[in-house]
Amino acid sequence: xxxxxxxxxxxxxxxxxxxxxxxxxxxxxxxxxxxxxxxxxxxxxxxxxxxxxxxxxxxxxxxxxxxxxxxxxxxxxxxxxxxxxxxxxxxxxxxxxxxxxxxxxxxxxxxxxxxxxxxxxxxxxxxxxxxxxxxxxxxxxxxxxxxxxxxxxxxxxxxxxxxxxxxxxxxxxxxxxxxxxxxxxxxxxxxxxxxxxxxxxxxxxxxxxxxxxxxxxxxxxxxxxxxxxxxxxxxxxxxxxxxxxxxxxxxxxxxxxxxxxxxxxxx
Numbered sequence: 001x002x003x004x005x006x007x008x009x010x011x012x013x014x015x016x017x018x019x020x021x022x023x024x025x026x027x028x029x030x031x032x033x034x035x036x037x038x039x040x041x042x043x044x045x046x047x048x049x050x051x052x053x054x055x056x057x058x059x060x061x062x063x064x065x066x067x068x069x070x071x072x073x074x075x076x077x078x079x080x081x082x083x084x085x086x087x088x089x090x091x092x093x094x095x096x097x098x099x100x101x102x103x104x105x106x107x108x109x110x111x112x113x114x115x116x117x118x119x120x121x122x123x124x125x126x127x128x129x130x131x132x133x134x135x136x137x138x139x140x141x142x143x144x145x146x147x148x149x150x151x152x153x154x155x156x157x158x159x160x161x162x163x164x165x166x167x168x169x170x171x172x173x174x175x176x177x178x179x180x181x182x183x184x185x186x187x188x189x190x191x192x193x194x195x196x197x198x199x200x201x202x203x204x205x206x207x208x209x210x211x212x213x214x215x216x217x218x219x220x221x222x223x224x225x226x227x228x229x230x231x232x233x234x235x236x237x238x239x240x241x242x243x244x245x246x247x248x249x250x251x252x253x254x255x256x257x258x259x260x261x262x263x264x265x266x267x
Contacts, residue, residue: 003031003032003033003034003039003042003230004038004039004040005033005034005035005037005038005039006018006021006022006025006032006033006034006189007022007032008034008258009189009261012262012266013266014185014189014262014265017185017186017189017265018189021186021189021190024190025193029226030193030194031197033193033196033197033230034106034189034192034193034196034261035104035105035106035192035257036104036232036235036243037104037252037254037257038257043243043247043252046232047247049231049232050240050244053076054072054240057071057075058244058248062245062248065242065245065249068245069238069242069245072238072240073237073238073241076237077237078237078238079101079200079201079236082101082111082173082175082176083170083175083177084109084177084178085119085166085167085169085170085176085177085178086166086178086179087162087166088107088119088123088179088180089110089112089117089118089120089179089180089181090117090118090119090124090130090181090182090183091115091116091180091182091207092116092117092118092127093115093116093117093145093209094115094208094209094210095115095206096112096114096115096116096117096207096209097112097115097204097206097220098112098113098180098204098207099111099113099201099203100180100205101177101236102238102239103192103195103196103198103200103234103239104196104235104239104243106189106192106264106265107123107179107181107188107191107192107264108180108191109177109179110178110180110195110205111175111176111177112144112178113148113149113204114146114148114149115145115146116143117143117144117146118134118142119140119142119143119144119162119167120133120139120140120181121139121140121162122139123181124139125184125185125266126183127183127184127212127213128213129183130183137158137160139161140159140160140161140162141156141158142154142155142156142157142159142162142167144170149175150174151170151171151174151175154171182207182217184215185265187215188265189265190217191205191207191217196229197219197223197224197229197234198219198222198223199228199234200235200236200239201236202221202222203219203220203221203222204219204221204222205217205220206218206220
């Protein structure tokens, strides 16, 4: 079974980025999968494999997606619960580490554990654009720093666009999850694919930033095998529950999902 989701970008403005990421996957023994939502055979096989475990719960909660997902998580577990910061997390330190906790969406969700990160209101498609927005006061100016999985410093120079309560909550919680953004479409595409090749919660990714814009991403733990990735074993039970419910409800509209991903990556 060959994943098709990343290859669907070959007929889009992101063709060159997709080609580069596919080559990267071939060189680094990674499965070139972007999202199960965009797959055909892999998606069908995943849902079939979940029938025995999920079907009884679906029969009871098929009219309420929230309750269905809740019951799946209660029965099968899902990993540690983190406060969710609903905006964007951008690594800016020379060496940064994150834990991927949700890998089926673009961008993936991650928990920062080491290094410096900016919290941003919108997606920026280059480090230069990010810096320009900060200087022109067109985005918030907040930097968080982590050491040994602890929030050790938060520098708030401007908090206008993002809900201040969301920022206050992460100050209180110390650790949180957010949408991981690495500026430039190729980097964002690459981190999304790499995230699909690790076990959520049980991984560490290092994101090195050199000269302010040169990016290197490494898996330091938790890499999943090819079989685990294509069989959906590198997904959380929460993600599996969402996929199962939406598949059964015929809510997975692949063309719209693909358009949304292309827009995020190339706007």
